Structures are given as C-alpha cells and as structure tokens.
Amino acid sequence: MELNPEQAAIAEHLHGAILVLAPAGTGKTRVLTARLIQAMKAGFQAQDILCLTFTNRAAQEMKTRVRQEIPNQAEQLTIKTFHGLCAWMLRQEATAMGLPADFTIFDDRDCQELVQQIFNLSDPRDVKQYTSELMTTKSRGYWQGDDGWLGVFRGLGDYAPQGVKYQLALQERHTLDFADLIYYVRRMLRTDPEIAQRWQQRFKLLQIDEVQDTHSSEYEIVAHLGRGSGNIALIGDLDQTIFEWRGSEPELILSQFRQEFQPQVYELAWNYRATKSLLATADQFAQEFANRHTRISAAPSCPAGPPPIIHQAPTAQAEAQWIGQHIQALAKTTPNFSYSRTTVLARNHFRLAEISTTLKAMGIPCLTVEQFEFFQRQEVKDALALIRLLLNPFDTTALRRILLQLVPQIGLGTINTIQKQGQACGLWLTDLIDLPTLEDGDPFHAILQAQQSGKIIVFDVETTGFSVAESEVIEIAAQRYDGGEHTLSFQRFITNLKPVGETEAVHGYSDQFLMIRGRPAKEVFKEFQRFAQGAYWVGHNLGFDVKMIKAHARRVGLELNISRWGDTLNLAHRFVQAPNYKLATLAQHFHLKQTPTHKADDDVRTTVELLNCLLPLTLPGRPQRQALIQRYQRQFFPFARQLSQWRQASDQLRPGELIRQVIQDSGLYRHYSSQPERLENLDQLIDVFTERDQAHLHPHTALREIIEFTALTRNIDRLTQAENLVPLITVHQAKGLEFDRVFVAGLADGEFPSFRSVQEGRLEEEKRLFYVALTRAQQQLFLSTHAQDDRGKKAPSPFLTALA
Numbered sequence: 001m002e003l004n005p006e007q008a009a010i011a012e013h014l015h016g017a018i019l020v021l022a023p024a025g026t027g028k029t030r031v032l033t034a035r036l037i038q039a040m041k042a043g044f045q046a047q048d049i050l051c052l053t054f055t056n057r058a059a060q061e062m063k064t065r066v067r068q069e070i071p072n073q074a075e076q077l078t079i080k081t082f083h084g085l086c087a088w089m090l091r092q093e094a095t096a097m098g099l100p101a102d103f104t105i106f107d108d109r110d111c112q113e114l115v116q117q118i119f120n121l122s123d124p125r126d127v128k129q130y131t132s133e134l135m136t137t138k139s140r141g142y143w144q145g146d147d148g149w150l151g152v153f154r155g156l157g158d159y160a161p162q163g164v165k166y167q168l169a170l171q172e173r174h175t176l177d178f179a180d181l182i183y184y185v186r187r188m189l190r191t192d193p194e195i196a197q198r199w200q201q202r203f204k205l206l207q208i209d210e211v212q213d214t215h216s217s218e219y220e221i222v223a224h225l226g227r228g229s230g231n232i233a234l235i236g237d238l239d240q241t242i243f244e245w246r247g248s249e250p251e252l253i254l255s256q257f258r259q260e261f262q263p264q265v266y267e268l269a270w271n272y273r274a275t276k277s278l279l280a281t282a283d284q285f286a287q288e289f290a291n292r293h294t295r296i297s298a299a300p301s302c303p304a305g306p307p308p309i310i311h312q313a314p315t316a317q318a319e320a321q322w323i324g325q326h327i328q329a330l331a332k333t334t335p336n337f338s339y340s341r342t343t344v345l346a347r348n349h350f351r352l353a354e355i356s357t358t359l360k361a362m363g364i365p366c367l368t369v370e371q372f373e374f375f376q377r378q379e380v381k382d383a384l385a386l387i388r389l390l391l392n393p394f395d396t397t398a399l400r401r402i403l404l405q406l407v408p409q410i411g412l413g414t415i416n417t418i419q420k421q422g423q424a425c426g427l428w429l430t431d432l433i434d435l436p437t438l439e440d441g442d443p444f445h446a447i448l449q450a451q452q453s454g455k456i457i458v459f460d461v462e463t464t465g466f467s468v469a470e471s472e473v474i475e476i477a478a479q480r481y482d483g484g485e486h487t488l489s490f491q492r493f494i495t496n497l498k499p500v501g502e503t504e505a506v507h508g509y510s511d512q513f514l515m516i517r518g519r520p521a522k523e524v525f526k527e528f529q530r531f532a533q534g535a536y537w538v539g540h541n542l543g544f545d546v547k548m549i550k551a552h553a554r555r556v557g558l559e560l561n562i563s564r565w566g567d568t569l570n571l572a573h574r575f576v577q578a579p580n581y582k583l584a585t586l587a588q589h590f591h592l593k594q595t596p597t598h599k600a601d602d603d604v605r606t607t608v609e610l611l612n613c614l615l616p617l618t619l620p621g622r623p624q625r626q627a628l629i630q631r632y633q634r635q636f637f638p639f640a641r642q643l644s645q646w647r648q649a650s651d652q653l654r655p656g657e658l659i660r661q662v663i664q665d666s667g668l669y670r671h672y673s674s675q676p677e678r679l680e681n682l683d684q685l686i687d688v689f690t691e692r693d694q695a696h697l698h699p700h701t702a703l704r705e706i707i708e709f710t711a712l713t714r715n716i717d718r719l720t721q722a723e724n725l726v727p728l729i730t731v732h733q734a735k736g737l738e739f740d741r742v743f744v745a746g747l748a749d750g751e752f753p754s755f756r757s758v759q760e761g762r763l764e765e766e767k768r769l770f771y772v773a774l775t776r777a778q779q780q781l782f783l784s785t786h787a788q789d790d791r792g793k794k795a796p797s798p799f800l801t802a803l804a
C-alpha cells in the first residue's frame with residue numbers, strides 16, 4: 001500500500017500516543033490499515049491489537065485489506081465498532097456483572113416497541129424521541145448512589161419511573177440495548193478493579209477512527225483500555241463532526257486525550273480523493289464555518305476535473321427525473337460505467353424515497369432505503385424473532401411479535417391479560433411457551449417438588465472461555481440441597497487439553513495446577529453424572545454453563561442428560577428488587593453467611609443459601625399462576641411443542657439449515673404467499689445465515705454470532721460495491737465513503753440545512769454535514785434542488801448560494 005512520507009511516519013509510529021487530525025480524503029483510513037500491517041510486521045501480536053471503526057462495513061473492509069497482506073493473522077485482530085467491542089467484552093464478563101451470559105441485543109426498533117408499550121405512546125415521533133432520550137440518558141448516566149436505576153434515569157424528570165420500568169423489562173427479557181452495552185462496560189470498569197485491570201492489560205496497541213463522532217462515555221472506555229500500554233492512536237477530522245446531535249463531544253475528548261496521554265500530533269495535507277475543481281468547491285464552502293479546523297489541498301497527482309453542476313428543477317419530481325436522466329446519460333457515455341460508483345445523497349429519508357420511486361420507474365438499478373433496512377423488514381423480523389426465541393427463551397418482545405403474527409388463536413387481549421396479571425404473581429408470558437411449565441401448571445412446580453424430596457443439586461463450573469465449541473470445563477463443584485441442613489458435596493478439577501491462557505486471571509487455575517490436581521474430563525463427567533442422578537439442577541446464571549458442560553461432555557463421548565434446570569438469577573429477577581443480580585449483591589441483599597469468591601465451591605455454597613431465601617418467595621403467587629396457566633395452556637401448547645422441536649434441532653443443525661426449517665415449519669411462507677418480494681427476502685435471509693455461518697463454531701455459538709450481527713448491523717453496512725446498483729443514502733450514512741459521482745439532492749432551504757436543526761441551534765453541524773457530502777465525490781458532483789412542492793415555493797439552500 002503506497003504511502004506518502006507523512007502517512008508513512010504515522011504508520012511507523014507505533015509506540016506511545018498519537019493524534020491525527022486531517023481533512024477529508026487525506027488517507028486516514030488508508031494509514032490506519034497500513035499501521036495495523038506495520039504493527040504486526042514490527043512484532044505486535046494480532047490478538048493484542050484493537051482497532052475501532054465507526055461502521056461494521058469499515059471494520060470488514062479493513063480486515064479484508066489486512067488479510068490480503070498478512071493472511072493468517074488477520075482473523076486474530078480485534079477490529080470492531082464501539083458497540084461490537086462492548087458486546088464482546090460483556091459476553092466474557094457477564095457472570096461477574098450479574099448479566100445473563102446468553103443475553104441478546106435489542107435493535108432500535110425493538111427498543112421503540114418496548115418504549116411505546118411502557119410509556120403508552122401512540123405517535124411514532126414521540127416514540128422515537130422518548131427512546132432517544134432514554135438512550136442518551138443511560139449512556140451518559142452512571143449510578144453512584146443507592147437509588148439504582150432511578151438514579152441513572154433521574155435526568156428524565158417525571159418519566160424516571162418509566163425509565164426504570166423499561167430497564168426492568170430488558171432485564172426480564174435477558175436483552176441489552178445499545179446504550180446498555182456502553183453503560184455496563186463503563187460500570188464494570190469503574191466498579192470492579194480486578195476486571196478493570198485485566199482489560200487494561202488486554203491490548204498492546206489501540207487505534208480509534210472517526211474520533212470526532214465519539215461520545216465521552218465511549219472515550220472513557222477507550223482511554224481505560226489504552227492506559228495499560230499507552231500505545232494509542234486517535235484519528236479524525238473535526239470539520240466532519242456530524243453526530244453532536246446524538247451526543248458526540250469531540251473537543252472535550254481531545255482535550256482530555258491531550259492532557260492525559262500527551263500525544264504526538266500529526267497532520268495530513270494532501271487530498272488524494274477528488275479533482276482539483278471539486279476540492280476548490282469544498283474549500284470554498286468550508287470558509288463558511290464559524291470555526292474551521294483544517295485546510296484542504298489537492299495532491300499534485302489530482303486531475304483538474306469539471307466544476308460541480310448545479311441545477312434547480314421546477315418540482316421535486318422534475319428534480320428526480322433530472323438526476324435519473326444524468327445517470328442514464330453517464331451510463332451510456334462512460335466506459336466501464338458502474339452504477340454502484342454513483343450515489344444519490346440527501347438530508348432525509350423522505351427525499352430518498354421519492355427519488356428512488358422515480359429512478360426505479362426510469363429503469364435505473366438502485367438500492368433504496370428500504371433495501372438497506374433489510375433486517376428491519378417485517379417478514380425478516382418475524383423470522384429473526386423465531387430464532388431469537390430459540391436462543392433466548394425470555395425474549396418477550398420476540399414472542400409477542402410471533403404470537404400476534406403467526407398464532408391466530410392468541411390475540412393482543414390474551415397477551416396483555418397474561419402480562420398484567422402475571423406481574424403480580426411472578427408469571428412471565430414466556431412461561432407459556434415452556435412445555436414443562438404447561439404440563440406442570442406452574443413454572444416452579446418441579447423445583448418445589450424436588451426441594452420437598454431433597455432432590456436438588458446446586459452446581460457451578462469454571463471454564464477456560466466462552467466458546468461452546470472450544471472452551472473447556474476445568475472445575476465442577478456441586479452440592480445436594482435438602483433445605484440447607486445436610487449436604488453432600490462434589491468438587492473435581494479437570495485436566496485441560498488446551499492452555500488456559502488469559503482465563504487464568506479469571507479462575508486462578510494455572511495449567512500446571514490443573515495438570516497436578518485435574519483428572520480426565522470423561523471420568524469427572526461420569527462421576528458427576530452419578531452424583532447428580534435423578535436430581536433437579538440449579539445454579540446461578542447458568543444458562544451458559546449448561547451449554548458448556550453439555551458440549552464438553554459430548555466432545556469426550558458422553559451425553560449428559562440435563563433437560564430441566566433452574567436458575568436463581570431467574571428467580572431473583574422475578575421476586576427481588578436489587579440494584580443488580582450478581583451473586584455477591586444478592587448475598588448482601590439477603591444477608592447470607594457465605595459470600596461468593598469466584599471459586600466454584602464457595603459460589604455453590606452461596607447459591608444454596610440464596611435458593612433457601614428465594615424458594616419461599618414463589619409460594620404466595622402460586623394459585624394465581626396456576627389459574628392463569630390453566631386458563632390459557634391449550635392455546636399455547638401447539639406453539640410450545642413446535643418451539644421445543646426446533647430447540648432440539650438447533651443443537652445439530654447449522655444456522656442456514658435451522659432457519660430454513662423454522663421458516664418452513666412456522667408457516668411464514670404461507671403467511672406471505674401473496675407477496676413475492678417478502679418471500680424473496682426470507683430466502684435472502686436464509687442465504688445470510690448460510691454465508692455468515694462460522695463452521696468451526698458450535699451451532700449455537702454460530703447462531704448467536706449471526707443474530708448479534710443482525711442487531712448490531714447498521715443500514716449502511718449492507719452497501720456492497722458488488723451489486724451494481726446506485727445507492728440512495730443519507731449524508732450521515734455516507735460518512736467515510738467515496739464515489740466516482742455524487743448527486744446531492746433536495747438542496748432547498750428548510751430541508752438542507754434542516755429546519756429543525758437550525759431551530760435547535762445546530763446550523764454549524766448542518767454546514768459540516770454538507771461539507772461531508774461535497775467531499776464524497778472523486779470525479780463529478782451534481783447539486784440539485786426544486787423551486788416548488790405541494791406546500792408552496794421553496795428557496796434554494798443557503799449552502800448553494802454560498803457556492804455561487
């Protein structure tokens with residue numbers, strides 16, 4: 001990869017802190033990629049490097065480029081978005097944080113649906129606004145006092161109690177929203193010194209792209225991770241700050257970074273992206289900024305190029321046609337014309353939707369806003385909800401969706417009654433899709449019965465990681481529980497086959513210790529099976545442990561029969577209001593004698609005591625729960641049976657095969673049989689699941705990774721150059737991208753700059769947004785507007801006037 005001397009100096013500066021602030025098109029992304037390669041050549045291990053990008057698409061592109069140069073190491077690099085990084089960290093630390101280890105992630109729409117229910121809203125604009133406020137408050141907030149979530153949501157004023165309700169609903173569903181990802185990581189790093197220190201030592205080299213759009217809570221995490229090695233690079237362009245409305249605080253972050261890390265500052269002067277003429281236009285416009293940070297200069301190799309074409313059409317329809325005609329002409333006259341190298345940008349989705357209708361009618365292949373939102377499409381969301389429910393049996397939001405769409409005998413009235421009446425007695429809607437619960441008539445029937453006959457075993461395991469296919473169980477501790485009096489205990493170490501590596505810091509057992517004290521896995525599993533024979537298994541936050549122990553036993557040729565088990569985390573979620581659900585917090589809440597220590601046998605003793613406190617809490621609501629189940633069980637049985645069959649299949653089938661079967665059996669094809677486009681999308685979804693399957697992972701882990709991808713992925717991540725279609729995208733989405741030809745449409749006053757942003761005092765950010773639009777073009781730029789729409793005359797944008 002060719003670099004100029006300034007770029008090369010940055011790529012080679014690997015030790016210590018650096019700050020690169022440089023204008024659009026000067027090769028920041030190129031340098032970051034080159035720097036990763038350089039670091040590995042200089043001896044940094046790929047697994048010690050962290051690179052944060054703004055989109056999954058950018059992360060993917062960077063990985064692909066590194067792979068071309070250093071094929072066998074690229075996979076070990078951690079190149080992620082902020083949310084991807086946090087999800088990955090929390091997955092590893094979930095148990096210590098009192099979060100369910102099998103949590104799933106809610107996308108924006110799921111959050112909005114929940115907000116709509118909890119805040120009882122009808123106007124979609126209100127739903128969006130409330131959701132956004134909730135998220136901002138949470139990702140900024142930190143809870144210091146004893147008032148728990150109420151403290152976090154204090155900023156919401158009178159609505160704080162609803163904020164708490166929303167949070168409890170997430171908790172019940174074993175899901176985290178995007179703001180939770182940031183929130184929990186910050187809390188973890190602030191409150192758990194052991195974990196904080198471990199993470200501080202985790203990476204030896206860090207680089208963060210697009211720093212201008214980073215929140216200070218995100219910076220807090222990055223700064224923490226960077227403090228260990230001090231090798232941290234921040235890169236960005238203050239003139240392209242376009243997310244302050246969503247809470248980014250670039251000036252504050254940079255001043256903190258300068259103060260703490262004393263970075264060497266680099267600048268990049270030459271723009272390699274565009275023609276001299278287009279750069280002169282961008283430069284002219286940037287003079288409008290109240291506070292300009294960088295100067296833009298054309299690299300000597302840049303061609304002169306034509307000036308931008310500016311056009312005012314009489315109507316919006318005529319403007320769209322003008323764009324279409326130009327694209328058609330370009331396609332005819334340009335050798336090797338590629339539709340995907342031409343884009344239409346606009347300030348809002350409405351304008352793009354209008355233009356896409358016209359372009360489609362003119363036969364121009366284009367990728368519309370709707371197509372970008374693939375994972376949000378109704379039929380796709382239906383199929384994803386089914387899979388989510390397989391992975392996470394507590395996902396009430398997914399269940400509500402499925403019941404309303406696919407189970408005709410269950411309507412909103414039934415769902416609301418169960419949820420409302422269930423709240424008072426500890427019954428959840430998701431209990432009604434659990435076959436054993438339907439058969440027993442109460443979710444706690446089996447555990448209460450096992451308690452009476454002294455047939456509960458409480459257990460805990462230590463493992464070498466969180467990969468179901470690869471990690472090993474290295475310790476099992478268990479106690480037979482008979483009401484707390486007489487206990488028979490079990491405790492064994494297992495010799496590991498692969499080195500424990502970094503996980504030693506978590507469980508404290510070295511390879512050497514396990515070699516001396518451990519025994520072969522198969523022997524230990526067999527003994528444990530004998531010990532636990534006929535008992536009901538219980539543990540704290542053990543959804544993940546059960547998967548691990550089953551998978552490990554299967555690898556050594558043993559089928560462990562753990563069909564039913566109970567979780568004290570689940571009991572606590574239903575019957576205890578605690579600031580969090582870590583074992584230690586609950587031990588404190590109930591004043592238990594035994595406190596947990598992270599050692600499996602101590603934790604088992606604590607869990608036994610905890611169970612003693614929790615089981616009596618299930619008794620008062622028992623008659624109401626039984627009555628509710630009896631009333632509705634017939635309606636739920638067929639779906640519960642179906643789900644149980646899929647769940648069994650999910651242990652064996654690869655994700656692509658599983659989703660195909662689920663889509664077929666669920667009746668989704670039938671449901672959408674009259675809408676071929678939706679059927680096509682379902683088939684496309686099967687393709688996504690097949691393509692993204694990582695064959696080396698356990699089917700469950702692979703499935704979870706894909707579901708996480710569908711939640712974390714942003715619209716723009718689906719933009720691929722391979723499909724030869726003109727992408728129609730908002731300017732915000734175009735950040736970091738480049739195209740041969742760019743059309744910026746809807747440049748009317750009130751639309752761009754947006755009326756609302758100007759009203760709210762964000763004209764400067766609108767200017768920067770327009771600057772981002774101008775700097776996406778490599779060869780040609782078309783700026784257009786219209787003189788009139790349904791509501792009357794429209795003046796050209798002042799941004800256009802500034803270019804005249």
Ligand SMILES: Nc1ncnc2c1ncn2[C@@H]1O[C@H](COP(=O)(O)OP(=O)(O)OP(=O)(O)O)[C@@H](O)[C@H]1O
Pocket residue numbers: 002003004007022023024025026027028029030031237240271272273735736737738775
């Ligand atoms: N030294 C170089 N020689 C030739 N081309 C270069 C050089 N450096 C960068 N480029 C090209 O210039 C273009 C812009 O580079 P890149 O996308 O890395 O810039 P950037 O600073 O990240 O831009 P932005 O801030 O707008 O996202 C790309 O097409 C890249 O390949």
